[in-house]
Amino acid sequence: MLPVTEEEPTQRYLRLLMWLLVPAAFFNGFDAELRALLLPQLQKAFGVGTAALGIANIPIGAGQFVAFFFVRLADRLGRRPVLLVSLLGYALCTGLTASASSVFTFALYQALGQVCLGTEYALAVLVVAEEMPPERRGRAIGTLLVAAPLGAVATAALLGAGLQRTELGWRAFYLVGVVPLLAVGLARRLIHETTAFRLAERGERSHPRIPFREVLARPTRRLILALGALNFLEKVPVTAGAGWWVYYAEKERHLSTGLVAIDLGTAYALGTLGYYVCGRAIDRFGRRPVAATYLGLGAAFGIALFQSSGEAANFVLLILAVFFGLGIGPALSALSAESFPTRIRAQAGAVVGNGFANAGELAGPALVGLLGERHGLIGSIGDSVSVLVVLMPMAMLVLWRFVPETRGRLLYSETGPPDPASAGAPDGAGDRGGGP
Numbered sequence: 001m002l003p004v005t006e007e008e009p010t011q012r013y014l015r016l017l018m019w020l021l022v023p024a025a026f027f028n029g030f031d032a033e034l035r036a037l038l039l040p041q042l043q044k045a046f047g048v049g050t051a052a053l054g055i056a057n058i059p060i061g062a063g064q065f066v067a068f069f070f071v072r073l074a075d076r077l078g079r080r081p082v083l084l085v086s087l088l089g090y091a092l093c094t095g096l097t098a099s100a101s102s103v104f105t106f107a108l109y110q111a112l113g114q115v116c117l118g119t120e121y122a123l124a125v126l127v128v129a130e131e132m133p134p135e136r137r138g139r140a141i142g143t144l145l146v147a148a149p150l151g152a153v154a155t156a157a158l159l160g161a162g163l164q165r166t167e168l169g170w171r172a173f174y175l176v177g178v179v180p181l182l183a184v185g186l187a188r189r190l191i192h193e194t195t196a197f198r199l200a201e202r203g204e205r206s207h208p209r210i211p212f213r214e215v216l217a218r219p220t221r222r223l224i225l226a227l228g229a230l231n232f233l234e235k236v237p238v239t240a241g242a243g244w245w246v247y248y249a250e251k252e253r254h255l256s257t258g259l260v261a262i263d264l265g266t267a268y269a270l271g272t273l274g275y276y277v278c279g280r281a282i283d284r285f286g287r288r289p290v291a292a293t294y295l296g297l298g299a300a301f302g303i304a305l306f307q308s309s310g311e312a313a314n315f316v317l318l319i320l321a322v323f324f325g326l327g328i329g330p331a332l333s334a335l336s337a338e339s340f341p342t343r344i345r346a347q348a349g350a351v352v353g354n355g356f357a358n359a360g361e362l363a364g365p366a367l368v369g370l371l372g373e374r375h376g377l378i379g380s381i382g383d384s385v386s387v388l389v390v391l392m393p394m395a396m397l398v399l400w401r402f403v404p405e406t407r408g409r410l411l412y413s414e415t416g417p418p419d420p421a422s423a424g425a426p427d428g429a430g431d432r433g434g435g436p
Contacts (some may be wrong), residue, residue, distance in 0.1 A: 009131050009195065017131060018140065020187050022147045023180050024083075024124035027090065028117055029151030034173055035060070035110070037159050041170040046103040056107035061362055063114025068354035070119040074126070074346035078201075080193045083123040087184045089116035094177030098168075113177075122353055126346060129337035130196040134408045135283060137338075142279015142330035149272045149326060156265055196411045200342035215344045216351070224348050226402035227336055228356030233395035234295065234332065235360030236367070237388040238325045241302055243365035244372070245318070248381040253309060267318040274327020282331050286407045287338075291331035292396050298324035299392035306382040306389075338406035345411075364388065 009017070035042075035057075043053060074082045093113035100106035125141060132140040155173070163172050216224065246264065249255045255263075274294075281290045302325055305317040340348040371377050372384035 009192075013192070014131060014140075016190060017127070018143065020183060020191060021124040021128060021144060023183050024087065024120040025144050025147035026151040026154075027094075027177060027180065028121045029148035029153075030155050031094070031113070031117055031151075031177065033152040033155040037155060038164070038170050038173065041164055042103070042106070045170060046106070048103050052103055056103050059107050059111040060114055063111045064118040064354055064358045064361075066111075066115045067118030067122065068350045070115065071122045071350035071354060072347045074123055074197075075344060078193050078197055079123055079127050079130070079346070080191055083120060083127065084184060084188055084191070086116045086119035086123065087180050087187065089113075090120060091178050091181040091184065094174050097177075098171040098174040118354055118358075122349060123346070125333050126337055126349060127191075127194055129334065130194040130342075130345075130411050134410060138282035138287070138330055138334050138407075139279045141333050141337075142275045142277075142282075145279075145329045145333065146272050146275040148329075149268050149275070149322075153265060153268050153272075156261075156268075160261075196342045196345075215347045220340065220344065220348060222402070223339055223404075224351050226398055227339060227352045230395050230398045230403060231332055231336075231352055231357040232360040232363075233391045233398065234328065235357050236364040237302060237385065237391050238298070238364070239361045240364035240368045240388050241306065241321065241325065241385050244368050244381050244385060245305070248306060248385070249314065252380065252382055253314065255311065255314070259311070263315050263318055267315070267322050270319050271322025271326065274323035275329055277323075278327045279330040282334055282407065286405050287331050287335050288399060288403065288405050291328060291335070291399055294324045294328035294331065295392045295396045295399070298328065299389050301325070302389045302392075303386045306385045335403060335406055338409050338411065339404070342411065 039053060043049075046052075070082060070086065090113055093109050093116060097106060097109040097113065100109055124144060128140050128144050129137055158173060158176070164170055166172050168175070246260055249260045249263070250257060278290060278294060298321065301317055301320040305314065305321045308314050308317055336349050336352045337345065367388060368381060368384045371387070372379065372381040378384045378387065
């Protein structure tokens with residue numbers, strides 16, 4: 001543990017920190033896209049049916065939920081050690097995945113990798129939020145999160161370049177994930193513990209850390225549930241649309257596979273600007289108004305996308321849906337990181353992100369599959385996604401009614417973290433005591 005000083009992080013260190021944390025976001029997008037694109041190769045390599053692949057995805061999907069228990073440790077052990085162990089763990093697990101001899105060992109290694117990936121991604125956002133000055137925090141989070149969709153684009157690019165046709169086949173993609181091992185070597189020496197955690201640790205005698213059972217008690221429970229509902233309601237339609245657009249475009253709009261691939265790659269490349277714009281906007285206008293704008297426009301363009309039949313219209317609407325639907329990430333991440341005192345920030349954030357948000361990410365695509373099946377309740381993928389988009393206005397209602405603005409809040413001070421009662425204080429009240 002580094003000695004506590006009164007010095008804030010230098011600009012040079014903050015720039016270095018961003019470079020060291022970008023791989024966490026990049027591989028979050030890279031890994032999420034990888035399994036979907038490699039399904040045919042995995043099925044052939046392991047000689048299994050679609051049912052076995054579906055069952056294998058259950059423990060893999062559960063990995064992000066299990067990450068909750070490890071993110072929580074950051075409130076007790078510190079952000080730095082948990083982040084470094086998770087970075088190392090992900091690199092090792094993804095490297096082991098390349099050696100998988102059966103669908104069962106593949107699922108095991110990937111499930112463990114998802115635990116590490118979910119932990120490192122959550123802590124990367126948390127570290128950036130705690131180290132960056134309030135006036136630049138949103139921009140920094142936006143810059144970090146841009147790396148996630150770029151990871152998805154990189155996966156598609158490697159597939160298009162024919163990496164799967166090399167001697168290693170699908171295994172070559174997972175060896176790419178070993179790259180973070182190099183970052184860990186640097187990070188172990190160069191990443192410091194966050195100022196917020198060090199000051200909270202120093203003030204622990206007068207402000208003891210809160211056990212998890214009390215994190216879910218008043219007064220933080222209401223705010224955790226509000227942020228959790230906001231994230232869940234936003235993630236269901238967004239991941240539903242992202243997960244089913246290719247199928248919808250090819251099967252219901254009869255676009256060619258080549259055109260769909262070009263449209264998707266271009267949309268992700270241009271749509272990622274939404275993260276950057278969102279990050280700058282929340283620093284200038286506030287978290288809530290920008291999040292509400294993104295939710296409203298994301299809903300409008302999302303419905304239009306899945307109800308449009310023209311090729312040109314689909315292309316333009318896809319870019320706008322990605323821009324606003326996925327680009328809202330910096331606003332939601334900032335609200336979650338800034339709404340709680342240092343002593344419970346990781347635990348509360350884990351409930352919101354690894355709990356509610358991940359539940360929404362799993363529920364969205366599953367609901368569309370059930371509703372949009374030919375003989376299902378709705379019987380159309382496009383109409384099913386459009387129905388789920390109605391949840392985004394509900395998210396706006398939760399945002400305005402129950403989630404306070406957090407722009408400009410200090411996440412640390414010389415006197416340590418505030419009383420948890422200030423966690424839900426609106427419009428900056430109580431934010432000069434070391435937490436929101």
